[in-house]
Amino acid sequence: MDFLVTLRRLKELKVDVFFYNERIHLLSQAGELLLTLHAGIAQAESENKSENILTNEKYTGASLYGETEPADFPSTKRMVCDPIEVHRSRNHHPPIIQERRFKRVQKLKAKYDALRQLSNSPIGEATAFGALGLGIFIFMQKVVIAK
Structure with a gap:
C-alpha cells in the first residue's frame, strides 16, 4: 500500500x-x-x-515422483499409484520455505481442522477457540501465526 x-x-x-x-x-x-x-x-x-x-511441499525443495499416472491417453484423469512406488527427492531445488517451518504449519493446520470439527457443536466452539494457545489467531477461517 x-x-x-x-x-x-x-x-x-x-x-x-x-x-x-x-x-x-x-x-x-x-x-x-x-x-x-x-x-x-x-x-x-x-x-x-x-x-x-x-x-505446498514443493516449496521446501522436495519433489515427489510417481504419485499419480495418467489413466488413459485421451482423458486428463490421473490414477493414484502404489505408495511403495512413489519416490521422494529432497533438495531437488532451492527451498523457498524451511522444512521445519512447513512442518509446523502442517501441524497447526491439522490441529485447527480438528478444532474446527469440534466447534461444530455449541459447547465445542468456545473450547476450540480457547485451545489454540498463544500466537495463533483465527480470522474468517484462516490460521494466522504470530511471530
Whole structure:
C-alpha cells in the first residue's frame, strides 16, 4: 500500500503518472479508482501465493515422483499409484520455505481442522477457540501465526 501513498503524493503535486499496460492516467477521474482496484487484486494474489507456499511441499525443495499416472491417453484423469512406488527427492531445488517451518504449519493446520470439527457443536466452539494457545489467531477461517 506504500505504492498508493506515493501515487497520491504525486497526484497532490499535479504529477501525471501513466501506466502503459493498463492505459491509466493518474490525474484522470477514474485513475485512482482503477489503480486502487489493481492494487487490491495484486494484494489478494500475493496473499494467495503466500498461502500456497505454506501448504505446498514443493516449496521446501522436495519433489515427489510417481504419485499419480495418467489413466488413459485421451482423458486428463490421473490414477493414484502404489505408495511403495512413489519416490521422494529432497533438495531437488532451492527451498523457498524451511522444512521445519512447513512442518509446523502442517501441524497447526491439522490441529485447527480438528478444532474446527469440534466447534461444530455449541459447547465445542468456545473450547476450540480457547485451545489454540498463544500466537495463533483465527480470522474468517484462516490460521494466522504470530511471530
